Amino acid sequence: MKADIKPNLLKPRWSKVFSDLWDDKTRTILVVASIAVGVFAIGMVITSYAILDADINQSYASGNPPNIEIWTDDFDDGLVQSLKKIEGIEDVEGQHSLNVRASLGDDENPQNLKMLGFSDFDGEINLLKPIEGTAYPKRGEVLISQDMVHVSGFQVGDTLNIQLPDESTHELTVVGLVTDQLTSKPDPDATNNAYVTMDTLHSLGLGYVYNHLYITVDGEGSDGELITNVTLAVEDKIERSGRIIYRTEERLSTEHPMTDSMLAVVGILGVLGGLITILSSSLIINTLNALMTQQLRQIGIMKLVGGRSKQILGMYLILIVIYGLIALLFAIPLGALAGYLLSFAIASLLGAVLQGFRIVPSAIIAQVIIAFLIPLGAGFFPVKSGAKTSVRRAISNFRPGSQPKKRALFNFDAKWVSKISRPILLSFRNTFRKKGRLLLTIFTLTVAGAVFIAVFNVRDSMDNVMDQLMEHFMGDVTVTFQHPYRVSEVNQALFQIPETEAVEAWGGAMAELVDEQGEVLSNFSITAPPQDTQLLNSEFLAGRWLLPGEEKSIVVSDSIYNFYPDLKPGDMLNIKISGKRVEKWEVVGVFRFIDMLGDPLGYATFDFLSTKINLPDQANSYRVTTTALQDISSQNELTQRIDQHLNNENFAIKSVQSGTVLRKNASQGMNALIIFLLIMAVLTAFVGSIGLTGTMSINVLERTREIGVMRTIGAVDKVIMQSVIIEGLVIGMITWALAIGLSFPISDFLLTIIGETMMGSAMTLKFTPLGIFLWLGIVIVLSVIASIMPARNAAKLTINEVLAYE
Amino acid sequence: MSENSNTVIQLQDVVKTYQTGEIPFTALDHVNLDIRKGEFLGITGKSGAGKTTFLNMISGVSEVTSGSVRFYDTAIETLDEDRLARWRGENLGIIYQSFELMPTLDLAENVMLPPDFLGAYQPRVSKEHALELLELVDIAEHAYKIPAHISGGQKQRVAIARALVNDPQLIIADEPTGNLDSVTAETIFQIFEKLVEQGKTVVMVTHDESFAPRFTRRFHITDGVISASSVTSETSVTSDAPILLSESKKCNNERVSEKPAIILRDVDKVYENAAGKFVALKSVDLQLDYGQFISIVGKSGCGKSTLLNMITGIDHPTDGEVLIGGEDIYKMSESERSLWRGKNLGVVFQFFQLLPTLTLLENTILPMDYCNLYAFNERPQRAMELLKMVGLEEEADKLPTAVSSGQQQSAAIARALATDPSIILADEPTGNLDSKSADNILNLFEDLAKQGKTILIVTHDPSITQRTDQTIILSDGEIIDQAVARALPFLSHGQMLETTKEAERRRIAPGATILKEGEKVDNFFMITAGEVDIIATNRAGKETQLAQLGCGQFFGEVELTQGGDTIAQVRGASAGAELAVLPRKFFFDLVDGSTLTRRAIEETASARLSENRRRKTDR
Known part of the structure; x- marks a missing residue:
């Protein structure tokens, strides 16, 4: 019986390639998965990088962040108007910033909030992105900031009991949740922001005064030099008005402060993705080597019927290309999706909003290149060596490597x-x-x-690192008062709590680091723990810790090297404590510190600093070491108890914070x-x-x-x-x-x-x-x-x- | 030597040496040979004789060590691998025993593959041509199946079609019928004969002697030396190489033992795949005793290895029972059977199958470790003694690759003896060895049999049967009656089997008369067990015993071939006898189909007649 003639448009050898692919599905899946994992990882990382790079800065810029932020003494609209006249300034907004404590109804464990009073929620600077509810609070209403790092737990519709520094309590209704990108960065003191109108603040008895400034400069806000010049002019004007500047921050509008860090993180993932690709190529080599060994006899027969090495090489290279194609079919969509999800997660951390899912052409190009180049590169030599195997070896029972060398590995003496x-x-x-x-x-x-x-x-x-960082700021429980109290008074109150083991009074002052010409180099935060503090365990890079009674001596963090790379113990620093004159302090030690917060940090003796700021033997921050368990619920319970106790003792509490909880939030x-x-x-x-x-x-x-x-x-x-x-x-x-x-x-x-x-x-x-x-x-x-x-x-x-x- | 020359391939003083172990092995020794246009050249020889090496030389698959192979004017050893591939594609059609089709391509695509490689592929033309060729070999109806879905014979037809696709000058076939049953083998051989008739030149390697007379020319290779064969078409028309059974020993039919070593009862083995059913063993009944050296012989594909696999428990019977040492081994799980096998059987393979990463000593200890036999510390010593027994004491710490093939097989035997099994089974143990190494291995087996071991070897080397106590001949999955094989050794295995089936079995009581003197004889009698007495009676009525015939001997041939009535009386001897009796017509058809058998029977008849006359004269 003669069979019907159905001409095969595909040449027989290509039929073989396709049937090899289809018939051994396990092998195909193994090779395709090996290729796809690497291609997927690269696609994910490049997509994520591209989306974050484009969207985060755009999202940040679209929020019109302030180029300059200044904390100073109270001022009114007159100063705002006069600052607007400074050359280079585009816009100025004044706000009132204060720390409050907020709780829900009977909740006796209040949270700290940084409350900002805005005169106008239609303001142009640092637009808040609404998540839920309204973005325009009325009198008696409040917006709460929220992002992945800062979760208050407050919901729209909640009524908050707000406790002001003067210990007065007021009720405010949460009407909206918003994202404030200025708060979206790692912060050891991760408090949420609360936004109210100046009217609300007024109703709380705080008047219509500002103490905080948002300033934008002309142009896109990407000119760092212009920003610095404007800052100097603004500071000059404020100081000339007799006000003290407590803190100044500068930033570009076009770059999210965390962009570099996050892109670096994506970069690390990229390195790992590259590594995965390299690893997957070794799998491809192994699998193709095995394939060539298994098909050696077929190769021999193909050569016997006229197949030349190049033709056979071509067949197997095409097979590899097809493996790559199949891998791409899976890796491109999955990589794009995973890349977007990764960027979404990172953007959420940064409080940024993405422009939506999209395919990143550069990711696809890279994926295509990798999906073909890596397997072809990895597979070329096994395939070439297989294709070049002589017919005799191919059709005999010879299997490369199947016969070991003449000496056995682990060849032991007969007695062994x-x-x-x-x-x-x-x-x-x-x-x-x-x-x-x-x-x-x-x-x-x-x-x-x-x-x-x-x-x-x-x-x-x-x-x-986080632990080290936290120990500079936190005890097991850290109590901060609205104003300084005598150490003995606080100690007496705190030791009434049975779990209290030790209490340390920590003083502190905001200062500036000033160069020889009198220019401010940086903000400089000086902390004054007890000379014999048990809470610090700093790693010293140079010098030593403070000695009892030392005056104008300072131990500084290693970020000082950003300003004085050759600084060594014995050198003098020009330090200006807020409201005081510039003085020379002697550096006695340099300790390792994480430069996460940017500005250098210094330690001085408690007695000297408290005297210096006219509050001898007083402090508003107390760190309590307790015998309580370290788990979160025990700590929360103790914190609440301390809070309650101090409240009963009529202390004006700013915050009582559990180290463990803060540590968890911060990480x-x-x-x-x-x-x-x-x-x-x-x-x-x-x-x-x-x-x-x-x-x-x-x-x-x-x-x-x-x-x-x-x-x-x-x-x-x-x-x-x-x-x-x-x-x-x-x-x-x-x-x-x-x-x-x-x-x-x-x-x-x-x-x-x-x-x-x-x-x-x-x-x-x-x-x-x-x-x-x-x-x-x-x-x-x-x-x-x-x-x-x-x-x-x-x-x-x-x-x-x-x-x-x- | 131009394209018009009558010589297609010329081998000039070709030597091929392989390095195995530390000793070089000469596979072809100064071979000079012309392959002429249009001839059907047969190359025969035992396994390992150098047949395949010879084919590898003429197809450029293997490089010559010295000498030259010329294809017309081209010395093929001068071609590089790619030019050789193209040369082969254009000029040679190569067919292998194991078919070597591309498993994932359909039959038509398999046939179209060579033109594709030569750049001559045209979708419609190539397809038409492939289908024509598949039709030529009568397999066109399966053109779109893959090789796994057709039978072995059908695969070989496809391989032939593929070999023909580029209209080659020379067709080379390496044991093309080696994996096929006798009927299929015959069909495939006839295709080759047809191709030769059509003017093709065919070189075929085979160890199937029955094809020898049908070649135009035949050469025989022994240990790499090629010689023109003396066997001609006149002397062996359709015979297989005669199986020479040891004369002095009894037929296995006669063995009766209380406790046989091996019993097979009505064992069938049927393989089934997409191509259909294939009966490998059919109603095999067998009983073998301890302490015997037994060979299983038969052509490739007759079921020898399958039978061995039934006994080793390596394969399952489709039906029937296998008892080894009284134990039904197929009632055990595969894993239990492994342990049982390790303890009770020693298995020796054609390709040695030593584990390549273990030394010979470690290989020999391994079964003791697996079966947990002998104290742990004693095992190395025992293994060393066994290696010493097979002459490998010095090589004990070498890996298998560091010793010669013969030494590897000796080590494999030492390993088979490690657990001191009573039965040793060997599948073609000398198949891959030169004749000297093969001889050493057989000596070892003989010694072991003398020591009381039961040795069962599968072989297709008829000469080995002379050295064994007992021979089981298989043909197409069935056992040939040994009496038939002894009585009519020049029949082909197919004829022997047919005779076994056709013969009527008769049990003769002691002293019972089988033939009376002067009676007309219509049968040919073969003694399958016991003995018969040939008695002449003189005029006075006194009886004289002329002869006593035993198993494997026959009578009735004198009357059948010389005419006339019986010249003597035949009756059962004191222990009685069993006979296989052939009717006259079947007997004459049989001897008509086997010249050598006719000649042998006539010679026997003539001798017996003369002897009878002499005795009568003497009286």
Whole structure:
């Protein structure tokens, strides 16, 4: 019977390529997944980078942030109008800023809020972005700021009991939640803002006075020099009006203050994405090597019927291109989506609004390039070597690497042979049989493990940094009063709380660092703990801690080096405490500090500073060490009790804060970063697991015949599975050990980048065994799972099937 | 030698040496040969003799160590790999025993692949041509199936179609019938004959001697040395190589043991795949005793390895029962059977199958480890003793790749003995060895049999059967009666099987008369068990025993071939006898189909007649 003629438009060899692709779906999935993971990661990171880069700054600029922010003594609209006349100024808004405490009804644990009184909510500077409710509060109404870092828990419709510094209490209704991008950055004292009209403030008995300024300059607000000049002119004018300037901040309108940090974070993710791509290429090499080994005989036959090396090379390269294409089909949409979600999460942290989902062409171009170049690059040599194999080798039973060298690895003297079980020895020797494949697998899994461990090291190091940061500001419970109280008086009150272990009175003053010409270099916050404080444990880079009774001596944070790179103990600094003259202080020590807050920090003796600011033996900040448990509920309970107690004792409390709670709030931004890093760690672990599973499957597949022989000579299922699982575990354990070593430089690298970009200096590595043991668990489970599947399959095969293999 | 020359390929003093282990191995030794246009050249020889190496030399697959292979004016050793590929595509059609089709392409695409590589692919023209060729080999109806969905014979037809697609000057076939049953093998062979008739030049390598007379020319290779064969079409028309059974030993039919080592009862094995059913073993009944050296012989594809696999528990019977040492091994799980096998059987493979990452010593210890036999510390010592027994004491710490093939097989035997099993099974243990190494291995088996081990080896080397106590001959999955094989050794296996089936079985009581003197004879009698006495009676009525015939011997041939009535009386001997009896017509059809058998029977008849006359004269 003659068959119908259906001309094949596809040449037979291309038919072979497509059917190879379709018939071995496991292999296709393995290769495509290997390619897709890397391409996905790169797509996600580039998309995210591009969206954040474009949208965050745009979102920030669209909010018209103030280029200059100044805290000063009370002033009225007259000063605002006169400042508007200064050349270069575009707009000036005056506000009243004060710290209040707010609680819901009977809630006895009030939250601190920074309340801002606006004369006009239609103002042009620092537009608030409404989230819920109205953006225009009326008299007796309040807006609350909210973002991922600052969550008040207050809802629209809530009635807040507001306690003013004078201890008077008032009720205000929450009518809207808004995002204020000026608050959207990591802050150890993460308080929410509350926005009211000046009318409301007036009704609270605060008058129509301002103490806080928002200023924008002409143009786009991107001229740093103009901003500085305008700042100087404004400060000059305010000071000449007899007012004290407590703090000044400058910023560009076109750049979100956290842009660099966040893009750096995305950059780190990009580095990890690149790493994943490299790792996935090693999987591709392994899989294609195995493919070429499996198809060696077919290659031989193709050559026998006239196929030339180039034609065969072309067939397999096209196969790789198709793998890349399929990977792209998955990786492009998923990468774009994940990239958008990542940018959305980061934007939410920064209080920015994205312009919506979109495809980033540069991401797609990069993905296309990677999806083809990486697999082609990785696969070229295995494919080329397969295509060039001589016909005789190809059609004989020769399998590259199937015959080990003439010397056995772990070759023991005869006297030792009796000590080692051959099945175990066999597993060990098999592990090291295909050295190229083993190396690539080890490389993949080691790097994956090292990244995983490093992420935990980074997390702990960042925690450590946060702890160090917090200890400069917080005790177990920190009590801040509306005005200074005598130390003895406060001590007496606080020691009535049974859990109180120690109380330290901390003084403080806002100052400025001034150069020899009298120009202000920076704000300078001076804190005065007791000379024998137990709460500080600073790492000294130079010099020493303060001595009892020392005057005009200061210990400064290392950000001083931004201004005086060669500063050393014994040098003098020009310091101007608000409302005082410039004086020379001697630097006695420099300690390591996280430059997260920008300005340098200094410590002076309590006695000297309190006297200097005319409040001898008084302080408005007290740090309490307690015997209470460190968990959040115990701390909250104690905080409430202290608050209540001091209230009953008629102290004017500004805030009573639990160190643990504040610490938790402050590290939320960090936690987000850790989550991103963990996602990448999981992706690398995924690549590693594909690598190990692939390797074990290929190993078992190639040794199917040997497994048949093992069963012929008495190996039961358990023994065969054990043999394969031991092999998987040996690989897993090797990579685990190597990963521990490699995790150090990777941790260091990540900490350097994160530290430099987010905190201004590299963070010190704090090593944690958590990542190591977690990874050990993962590696064991992974190794067993990766080996158990092929081992089960191997054990299931009848000997007849395995001996018929090939 | 131009394109017009009558010689397509010329081998000039070709030597091919391989390095295996530390000793170089000469696969072809100074071969000089011309392959002439239009001839059907047969190359025969045992496994490992150098047949495939010879084909690799003429197809440029392997490089010559010295000498030259010329295709007309082209010395093919001067071509690089790519030019060789193109040369092969244009000029050669190559067919392998294992078909070597692209598993993922349909049959038509498989046939179209060579023109694609040569740049001659045209969608409609190539397709038409492929279908024509598939029709030529009678497989066109399956053109759009993939190879997995057709039978072995059908695959070989496709391979032939693919070999023909570029209209090659020379067709090379390496054991093309090796994996096929006898009927399919014959069909495939006839396709080659047809191609030769159409003017194609075909070189075929085979170890199937039955095809030998049908080649135009035949060469035989032994240990790399090629020689023109003496066997001609006149001397062996359709015979397989005769299986030489050891004379002095009894037929297996006669063995009766209380506790047999191996029992197979009515064992069937049917393989089923998309191509349909294939019966590999059919109603096999077998009983083998301890302490015997037994060979299983038969052509490729006759079911030898399947039978061995039934005994080792490597494969499952479709039906029937297998008892080894009284135990029904198929009532165990696969895993239990592995342990049982490790303890009770030693298995030796053609390709040694030593684990490549373990030394010979470790390989030998491994079964003891797996089966947890012997004290842990004693195992190395025991393994060393076994290696010493097979002459590998010095090589114990070497990896398998560091020793020769023969040494690897010796180590495999040491490993098979590690757990001291009573039965050793070996599948073509000498198939991959040169004749000297093969001889050493057989000596080892003989020694082991003497020590009381039961040795069962599968082989297609008829000469081995001379050294075994017992031979089981298989043909198309069925066991040939050994008496038939002994009585009519020059029949083809197919004829033997047919005879086994056709023969009527008769049990003869002691002293019972089978033939009376002077009676007309209408049957050919073969003794399958026991003995018969040939008795002459003189005029005085006194009986004289002329001869006693035993298993594998026959009678009735004198009367059938020489005419006349019986010249003596035949009756059961003291223990009685069992006979396989062929009717006259079947007997004559059989000898008409086998010249050698006719000649052998006539010679026997003539000798017996002379002897009878002499005795009568003497009386």
